Amino acid sequence: MSLEQVPILKIGQTLFVSIQIDLQDESVLRLQDDLSNELAVTGAHGVIIDITAVEIVDSFIGRMLSTIGSISRLFDAETVIVGMRPAVAITLTELGLSLSGVRTALNAEKGLEILNGKT
Secondary structure (H helix, E strand, C coil), rough: CCCCCCEEEEEECCCEECCCCCCCCHHHHHHHHHHHHHHHCCCCCEEEEEECCCCCCHHHHHHHHHHHHHHHHHHHCEEEEEEEHHHHHHHHHHCCCCCCEEEECCHHHHHHHHHCCCC
């Protein structure tokens, strides 16, 4: 089975991840590996994960988003998740997932402001 790859773009010292596919367990694991490799190669100091297109999450995907934040911190990078839909926020809360160590922002512009220390 061929998995769609989530693109990771480097903009300055920030890696930008825009998730435009339905997340499956395998695609989240691949994103985790790809992002870890990009952090190691680029030395980026920030990661923005845009989940605007994500309509639903389960406990595994929620935990993996938190794990991605932990991995980023090990590479001295901060993670900001942007574009979270209300239904996703409610689901994460109901599942008891707080995404510790990961900041959130309404959109990519606000996420960049967080990473650049303006908020």
